[in-house]
Amino acid sequence: MKYLEFRNKDKMPILGLGTWKSNTGQVYEAVREAIRLGYRHVDCAAAYGNEAEIGQAFSDAFAGGDVKREELWVTSKLWNADHEPRDVRPALEKSLEALKLDYLDLYLMHWPVALRPEVSLPEKPEDFRSLDEVPISATWKAMEACLEAKLTRHIGVSNFNIGKLEELIKTAGIQPEINQVELHPFLRQKKLVAYCRSKGILLTAYSPLGSSDRPERMKATDEPALLEHPVIREVAEANEVTPGQVLIGWSINRGIAVIPKSTNKDRLKENFAASTLTLNKDEIERIGRLDQKYRFINGSLWTMEGSPYEPADLWDD
Numbered sequence: 001m002k003y004l005e006f007r008n009k010d011k012m013p014i015l016g017l018g019t020w021k022s023n024t025g026q027v028y029e030a031v032r033e034a035i036r037l038g039y040r041h042v043d044c045a046a047a048y049g050n051e052a053e054i055g056q057a058f059s060d061a062f063a064g065g066d067v068k069r070e071e072l073w074v075t076s077k078l079w080n081a082d083h084e085p086r087d088v089r090p091a092l093e094k095s096l097e098a099l100k101l102d103y104l105d106l107y108l109m110h111w112p113v114a115l116r117p118e119v120s121l122p123e124k125p126e127d128f129r130s131l132d133e134v135p136i137s138a139t140w141k142a143m144e145a146c147l148e149a150k151l152t153r154h155i156g157v158s159n160f161n162i163g164k165l166e167e168l169i170k171t172a173g174i175q176p177e178i179n180q181v182e183l184h185p186f187l188r189q190k191k192l193v194a195y196c197r198s199k200g201i202l203l204t205a206y207s208p209l210g211s212s213d214r215p216e217r218m219k220a221t222d223e224p225a226l227l228e229h230p231v232i233r234e235v236a237e238a239n240e241v242t243p244g245q246v247l248i249g250w251s252i253n254r255g256i257a258v259i260p261k262s263t264n265k266d267r268l269k270e271n272f273a274a275s276t277l278t279l280n281k282d283e284i285e286r287i288g289r290l291d292q293k294y295r296f297i298n299g300s301l302w303t304m305e306g307s308p309y310e311p312a313d314l315w316d317d
């Protein structure tokens, strides 16, 4: 397994298990099985609504001797409704309680978007709070305090574009160490990747397989099929692997962490095996040319009519 190295030399396994859309009733077994297969990085979030079940899986895996806490990398995320500085630590503590852990390895600000307390998903303009009311810098300061209190070993962000990162970097006492964003061959994010690299910010790719199991309301009718693209299929055939493994390997070969979601035993195994796939330079470049700036997660929920957020607040292009 390759690792991404943080500033203090802590190492995050480059391949992790994604848990967004992993249903309760299924995620316990998926996490147990993943740990048995060798996964040592699990990506969670309060907003996924499944942290308690994941926590039970961790706790049973520790008790059963499958893995030790210090061998596992656990990420969670601060939900948009908890951006008010006084709400940050309680939100992190709630995730810790659900996950049955006493510290996280990484805590991310889930989105550069603030919602009113208790709003899980916005339905009307009043559900939002603007960043003038709850500035990212204030939320970040509260995350820095969580780091200092040793509730998490690292802090970072998710869904931040270059502009938002620049603003944060200017005021941050502790620089964000990682940015988790949608990243796959249809959305290469060339500029953002180059920017993060220039600032020493690591990257994690979410929705690496195109997230086809997300809710229908989040889908476009004419969505391109990542797993079925002829180039992905050809590279898969040439390497005697599956299209899913090519997509995972593409990220790993570029030094970008990747968190494919699965609750299926065979696909968990298949995805884990992709951690050793080596693609050649030609293949990596060929896949890179599939970029069409296509977002499976377009953030339209945050930019609904009457919201203080616009697409330009979220995305570089």
Ligand code: A2P
Pocket: 018, 206, 207, 208, 209, 210, 211, 212, 213, 227, 242, 243, 244, 245, 259, 260, 261, 262, 263, 264, 267, 268, 270, 271
């Ligand atoms: P399942 O959980 O039944 O395995 P993403 O990680 O981009 O969000 O994509 C997750 C979706 O991709 C889920 O529907 C998941 O289904 C499916 N999936 C996971 N691994 C693979 C794979 N190796 N090949 C094809 N589909 C996969």
